[in-house]
Amino acid sequence: MSTAAIQTKQLTKRFDADSVLRGIDLTIETGQIVGLIGTNAAGKTTLIKCLLGLLQATSGSCSLLGEDSWNLSGKTKARIGYVSQDFELLPWMTVQSMCDYTGAFYPQWQPDRVGHLLTEWQLPRDKRVGALSVGQRQKLAVILALGHQPELLMLDEPVASLDPFARRQFLQSLVQFTESEQNTVLFSTHITSDLERIASHVAILRDGQLAWYGPLDTLKEGCKRLRIYSQKPLPTHFVVPGAIRYEINGQHALVSVVHMNDQLRDTLAQQWQADVQVEDLNLEEIFLEWTGRLDNPADEVMA
Numbered sequence: 001m002s003t004a005a006i007q008t009k010q011l012t013k014r015f016d017a018d019s020v021l022r023g024i025d026l027t028i029e030t031g032q033i034v035g036l037i038g039t040n041a042a043g044k045t046t047l048i049k050c051l052l053g054l055l056q057a058t059s060g061s062c063s064l065l066g067e068d069s070w071n072l073s074g075k076t077k078a079r080i081g082y083v084s085q086d087f088e089l090l091p092w093m094t095v096q097s098m099c100d101y102t103g104a105f106y107p108q109w110q111p112d113r114v115g116h117l118l119t120e121w122q123l124p125r126d127k128r129v130g131a132l133s134v135g136q137r138q139k140l141a142v143i144l145a146l147g148h149q150p151e152l153l154m155l156d157e158p159v160a161s162l163d164p165f166a167r168r169q170f171l172q173s174l175v176q177f178t179e180s181e182q183n184t185v186l187f188s189t190h191i192t193s194d195l196e197r198i199a200s201h202v203a204i205l206r207d208g209q210l211a212w213y214g215p216l217d218t219l220k221e222g223c224k225r226l227r228i229y230s231q232k233p234l235p236t237h238f239v240v241p242g243a244i245r246y247e248i249n250g251q252h253a254l255v256s257v258v259h260m261n262d263q264l265r266d267t268l269a270q271q272w273q274a275d276v277q278v279e280d281l282n283l284e285e286i287f288l289e290w291t292g293r294l295d296n297p298a299d300e301v302m303a
């Protein structure tokens, strides 16, 4: 039987009158690597903080590893690793003493693994944390989150300051982390190429709602852009099932859809006496289609 590592039901979070999360239903099974994407202020950090019990949901529920997020026990917290966007480290400590200090809180701390990562990621052990570069501090925060062998890693834009080489190393460490099928990762990022490299699943947040959640492969196989060349003028608005963006201009239209299939292409070709060309999209393009201008509002679409 599969177990949900993360679950939300109708999760809603408001800050005063501002509805940031609006009824999110999300179930992430153990063993998945989930990339969370969305435009700035879409609610990614708020979602992660509600999941960790750092913010209280306004309504609905959320749980991690089977426990209610707002009442996580110490035992469950010890099974979670977290790197926040504004992680705080102790600047006067050296890298090594920061690791030792953090490790003292966890009986299952792995000094050898931490030491190995410090070497691999070229972090100078004797340097004071306050003297590290932003990218070096980010690396250290990730190592500290991995050191106690968590089962669930929650990372809020963990690679924002890493150079391409360090990002590769970091992604590799996430892949190694999930070699054990008991481990799960949720990470938010704006770097869709990273996500494409390692994520098993993608969650797209748009305006505080879950616009998509499902396997990355399903998203890429189903999400296509249709280029429609009609023999007659097209109406300024028409509805295509599963469309996420329309651009209609005279006899020509671009329509991006989530669940492409031959039947849809044939129907459109017949309906508009049109030549319909199907274009593949990479994840960045899918993201832009999804979060870009909508001439026609699309329904939420789930895998």
Ligand SMILES: Nc1ncnc2c1ncn2[C@@H]1O[C@H](COP(=O)(O)OP(=O)(O)OP(=O)(O)O)[C@@H](O)[C@H]1O
Binding pocket: 015, 018, 020, 038, 039, 040, 041, 042, 043, 044, 045, 046, 047
């Ligand atoms: N403590 C707070 N009080 C009031 N509003 C808040 C608070 N925290 C977040 N918000 C608002 O919630 C919205 C979502 O913010 P959040 O940080 O979750 O977005 P995000 O998707 O992580 O954005 P980014 O990609 O820019 O990091 C924003 O409009 C933000 O101003």
